[in-house]
Amino acid sequence: MTRTRGRSATVPxxxxxxxxxxxxxxxALPLIGLFLRAPWGRLWEILTSPTSLSALRxxxxxxxxxxxxxxxxxxxxxxxxxxxxxxxxxxxxxLVTVPLVLPPVVGGIALLLAFGRRGFVGxxxxxxxxxxxxxxxxxxxxxxxxxxxPFLVITVEGALRSLDTGLEDAAATLGAGRLxxxxxxxxxxxxxxxxxxxxLAFARALGEFGATITFAGNLPGVTQTLPLAVYVxxxxxxxxxxxxxxxxxxxxxxxxxxLRDRWLRTGSAS
Numbered sequence: 001m002t003r004t005r006g007r008s009a010t011v012p013x014x015x016x017x018x019x020x021x022x023x024x025x026x027x028a029l030p031l032i033g034l035f036l037r038a039p040w041g042r043l044w045e046i047l048t049s050p051t052s053l054s055a056l057r058x059x060x061x062x063x064x065x066x067x068x069x070x071x072x073x074x075x076x077x078x079x080x081x082x083x084x085x086x087x088x089x090x091x092x093x094x095l096v097t098v099p100l101v102l103p104p105v106v107g108g109i110a111l112l113l114a115f116g117r118r119g120f121v122g123x124x125x126x127x128x129x130x131x132x133x134x135x136x137x138x139x140x141x142x143x144x145x146x147x148x149x150p151f152l153v154i155t156v157e158g159a160l161r162s163l164d165t166g167l168e169d170a171a172a173t174l175g176a177g178r179l180x181x182x183x184x185x186x187x188x189x190x191x192x193x194x195x196x197x198x199x200l201a202f203a204r205a206l207g208e209f210g211a212t213i214t215f216a217g218n219l220p221g222v223t224q225t226l227p228l229a230v231y232v233x234x235x236x237x238x239x240x241x242x243x244x245x246x247x248x249x250x251x252x253x254x255x256x257x258x259l260r261d262r263w264l265r266t267g268s269a270s
Contacts, residue, residue: 066205
């Protein structure tokens, strides 16, 4: 005798099934169109062209660098938001979530006003240290880190909040210091969330467009990442735009597959 897991399956009424089917079709049709219009015969030729290889290499370098920045700065911030009690914590948490809802172009303008040559921070970086961020590869990393870091912070903060502190308390009673507890106990316990947040941050950085083109421009070999190459390809060679779009779609599918087990565990726990 087999048992049905969870709630018993029921046939949905047509007022629910019909709009649900339309919603699925609405989400699937653009992807189907992408596959139908893909130049499969020229796929390898386009992917190995100098423009595509340059954009792909730059995207991988900048997205990886942005993810590293997100880890270095985001993990301590997530710990503070989850464990520390300080004035303005709610404001700090709100600031973390702002890039998630902020239009990317607005984010790029904000970065220019802060880190541009005449920005209130960038002018000092330029005059004192000779550091110029706009329209450079480093500027791409800054733009991508700005939009990607919240994904890591929110994921890790949630894991730290739900973490059982019993093992940390036990380590403290044995004489371990805070840094040792964080490095030897806390980090291993939240490792799955660290990986999930890192994957999400990398995928978001890889697909960033608006903030990048506004803050760093669209210079081939310098700031032209895959999304920007897709934009240029639409004006010149649509086949190239479709091919590079397939690459970004493949990355999204890999992210979904990589995080599937985590989402399933979350769903079963709830």
